Amino acid sequence: MASKLLSSLCSNQTINRQYGNVTVQWSHNEQEIIQYVGKGIADLALVKENVMLAFAAETTYRYQTVAQYKDYSTYLISLKEKPKLTKQYLWGKRLGLLDYPSSRSGHIVPKGLLNELGISEANMDIVYVNSHEALRDLLATGSVDIISSFWKDKDAERFSANYITPIKTKVSGSKWYLKMETQNTDLICEIQNTLSTLSTNTQSDYYRQLELVPYHCPLPKNSNEVLEYES
Structure with a gap:
């Protein structure tokens, strides 16, 4: 799943425009999780809610929930x-x-x-x-x-x-957290698009059950509609 996510993010125009490169770290090691999330190193993280709460990472580093898996x-x-x-x-x-x-x-x-x-x-x-x-x-x-x-x-x-x-x-299921220092709507929407596609193509029953947190995401040009993802 990490490999597929890396490939999707690297081929995304919005990600390419906002970031110089993308790396993915997959680990079950507690100390590595603390390093990446507890110290705000990760821009996007799939972790359990109790980890975020333990380090108050949402308020300290402005992490926002963009998607979550079912309870x-x-x-x-x-x-x-x-x-x-x-x-x-x-x-x-x-x-x-x-x-x-x-x-x-x-x-x-x-x-x-x-x-x-x-x-x-x-x-x-x-x-x-x-x-x-x-x-x-x-x-x-x-x-x-x-x-x-x-x-x-x-x-x-x-x-x-x-x-x-x-x-x-x-x-409570694991959640995807995105570090949001500004109201970067383009980034949120592209991350949600990527995660949604990833969940559709996964072989795991659990990881297919992804719920997106509602955000107003504009549709491509030539469209007057606004798409709101429903959780």
């Missing part, structure tokens, strides 16, 4: 039984999580559940991996008893929807 739920997913959100059930279970502390569904929410239930990590066999797909592979091979993740329609091909239990609903 989702976090589930405990098992292979052969419906998980229970109780201390008795979870105690001693082999749990698959993401080795990514800012991931809500794969790290923050399940660890919050363990804390609420008074379960120490020492009483759990936790296996950390680097992606949600890797979590699913752990579960499918029986390497763990349960995983914490989101649920997508395609998961029904490997697992049973009867064996998932919601931990938390309405987890």
